[in-house]
Amino acid sequence: RTMGSMRRSVTRAIEIIKETANEIDAASESTKSKNVSLSVSETDILLDGMKLLFKSSDYDEQTRLLTLSPPYWGRPQIQKFFSCNEWQARRAIELRSSFGILAKITNFSGNPPIDPTLLDEIEVFFQDDAISRQTSNKKEVIHINKQPTPIRYMTMTVGQAYTIFLKNLEARNSLCTVSKTVFYSCRPKWVKILTPHDVCACIFHENYEFLIKV
Incomplete structure (x- = not known):
């Protein structure tokens, strides 16, 4: 049973x-009758092409392309797949939810947005040893977020540094650009323009320097 x-x-x-x-x-x-069936290799080729298109596009176009991501993807997933920054992923989600896929970005302020990664690059550029030098006085520090940061002094004018920065952008065929005003405003607080007279310039020491140069 x-x-x-x-x-x-x-x-x-x-x-x-x-x-x-x-x-x-x-x-x-x-x-299958509604969608075209693709093999795994064909899907990989399409995804690689999309990533290549994303890398070769400018900042606004990259944000538009991010709206093609699945609607259930969050910011971390978009960042991981496209290797973009947090601000692009967040703005793409807002753009897609408000205006749809591949919506054009409208700048109501009249000024185009600046890539946050470019701002970080400018800050690092100001701290380069070829652009500024660290002070030899240990007491010359400035506290940033309660952390002591040594003061640096520029070894050239802001205009000269700006010219070098633009040449660096052109050398790597970057589509990004920045005005001199924005470039100056991105200078870190601990990078000073006026260099103190802390080097002896008497005739004896200057003669040694001239001999070394010769």
Whole structure:
């Protein structure tokens, strides 16, 4: 009696599995008729091409391309897949939810937005040893977020540093640009323009310097 009930249960389970399999096959057939089926290699080629297009686009176009990501993706997933920054991912989500996919970015302020990564690059550029030097006085520090930071003094004018920065952008074929005013405003607080007279310039020491140069 027990074996008979088990056989009936197994038979019923097999029938349910077959019915479910038929329903899945029917659903897959309807899906294939609507969408083009792609192989794994073809999908990888499309994704690689999309990533290449993203890297070769400017900042605003990159944000537009990010709106093509799945709607259930959050900011971390978009950042990880496209290797973009946090601000681009967040702005793309807002743009897609407000205006849809591939919506154009409108700057109501009249000024184009500046890439946050470019601002970070300018800050690092000001701290380069070729642009500024660290003070030799250990007491000359400024506290940033309660952390002592040594003061640096520029070895050239802001205009000269700005020219070098633009040449660096042109050398790597960057589409980014920045005005001199914005470049100056991105100078860190601990990088000073006026250099104190802390080097001896008497005739004896200057003569040694001239001999070294010769």
